[in-house]
Amino acid sequence: MDLQGTVIRPPSEAGSILLQVSLGCTHNKCTFCGAYPDKSFTIKDRWTVSNDIRFAARNFRHIRKVFLCDGDALSLPQKLVESILMEIRETLPWVTRVASYGSANGLRRKSDAELRRLRELGLGMVYMGLESGDDVVLAAMNKGCDVASIVKQGKRIMGAGLKLNVTVINGLGGRKRSLTHARETARALNRLQPQQAAALSLMLIPGTPLAQAQKNGEFELPDPMEMVIELREMVAGLALERSLFLANHSSNHMPFRARMPRDRENVLRTLDSVLDGRIAP
Ligand code: SF4
Structure with a gap:
């Protein structure tokens, strides 16, 4: 497979065929x-993508899921995405689900009919980064869109019959906005009601503006216990009616996987035990 540079995929796509259709994010x-x-955002040569699909047909007959990389494959022109999905369907007929990241700004440019068409052609799941339900945090992080636009595009995804997985980032509000970030993120998830939500814990990556802000004393990362307090505040604010809530990424201090609303009270009890010192994080 022609996988160029660092390839990022959601944890739950670990076993998927990674088909890189574009590089970077818009x-x-x-x-x-x-x-x-x-990487700067680049649409990959269509011939290279076809070549990879044929390679997958020869070598990955046992793998039923495909993930379209890199960061924003749905921002590709509609006809191009359609042709890739059609080729996957024809060449890898055993594949049962195709998934991709989707940004609010990229999805805004697709009509409801276009989203439904992608669903018909095999796209099954879209992963969207909400990161925070707090507009102050999104602006500080230069996310490029606000909470309302992410919620709106997320609802359009589900309205088209696609599954939505939303990622949020514990710690992104820093120490100062930790609890506000937690409460507002829970509120945004409640408005969205995604089928899946995943909470990661912020890890500062050397070379990023946020890591530099920490060095300059402009951003303070909550410590592990403060992260647990923040996560507890978020879970306490959740009113998810039928969602899988995952906090099982390697970055998480207290990993869990919960069916909401069924497991909410258990998760709160476990997080309280960590805060009481009865369970080590
Ligand atoms: S977090 Fe921001 S910069 Fe990074 S891939 Fe997503 S949209 Fe692009």
């Missing part, structure tokens, strides 16, 4: 993000 300006330092 925004590439979030202050915390070190995902694509070496």
Whole structure:
């Protein structure tokens, strides 16, 4: 497979065929993000993508999921995404789900009919970064869109019959806005009601503007216990009606996987035990 540079994929796509259809992300300006330092957004040559699909047909007959890399594959022109999905369907007929990252700004340019068409052609899941439900945090992180636009595009994804997985980042408000970030993020998730939400813990990546801000004393990363307090505040504010809530990324201090609302009270009890010192994080 022609995988160029650092390839990022969600933890739950670990076993998927990684089909790189573009390089980098269209925004590439979030202050915390070190995902694509070496790439500017580029659409890959269609022949190379076809070649990779044929390679997958010869070598990955046992793998049923495909993930379109890199960071913003759905911002590619509609006809191009459609042709890639059609080729996956024809050449890898055993694949049951194709997934991709999607940004609010990229999705805004697609009509509802275009999103439904992608669903018909096999796209099944879109991963969106909400990061925070607090507009002050999103602006500070230079996210390039606000909470309302992310919620709106997330709802359009689900309205088109696609599954939505939303990522939020514990610690992104720093020490100062930790609890506000937690409460507002819970509120945004409640408005969205995604099928899945995943909470990561912020890790400062050397070379990023946010890591530099920490060096300058302008940003303070919450310590592990403060991260647990923040996560507890977020979970306490959740009113998810039917979602899988994952905090099992390697960055998390207290990993768990919860069916909401069923597991909410158990998760709160576990987090309280960590805060009481009865369970080590
Ligand atoms: S967080 Fe996402 S949108 Fe922001 S720069 Fe990184 S890949 Fe791009």
